């Protein structure tokens with residue numbers, strides 16, 4: 001994914017302004033490449049900004065005040081130096097919510113968006129592991145139909161080959177209500193999944 005850097009600074013909308021109490025004081029962190037990496041606290045973001053390790057991409061229209069200084073509340077920041085996203089993403093805990101978010105809240109066998117469960121593509125009884133590349137979202141009827149069969153035997157294969165999720169999936173999982181000012185920076189399909 002490549003996002004063109006449209007403006008060095010954008011200010012949050014009044015809607016975002018009102019929402020400030022509901023986003024849990026979180027700041028979206030972009031890589032130097034403008035790809036979302038994770039979320040952090042406002043305090044952490046301020047430290048990164050003061051150390052010049054990050055720059056502001058979007059500010060809220062209100063300010064943070066301390067005894068010594070006043071600064072606009074950061075909403076989205078960008079790391080000055082590109083960081084390689086840790087390869088251990090796949091070791092992040094596999095939760096139903098993360099699997100559903102990765103799979104766009106869609107059954108990977110029939111496309112249904114209701115009654116979702118998680119399915120082991122290769123059943124555990126046949127040696128399938130509980131890893132990102134073997135677990136998909138499946139509606140309950142498909143899960144029952146596939147039962148304990150291998151994909152070929154059941155004639156049921158996931159629409160998308162499951163892989164470890166991109167970082168933005170965990171951003172959605174960690175932040176159920178995505179602030180409006182973040183949406184520009186997150187992939188559109190994940191937004192629909194939130």
Ligand SMILES: [Zn+2]
Nearest residue numbers: 107110139142
């Ligand atoms: Zn289904």
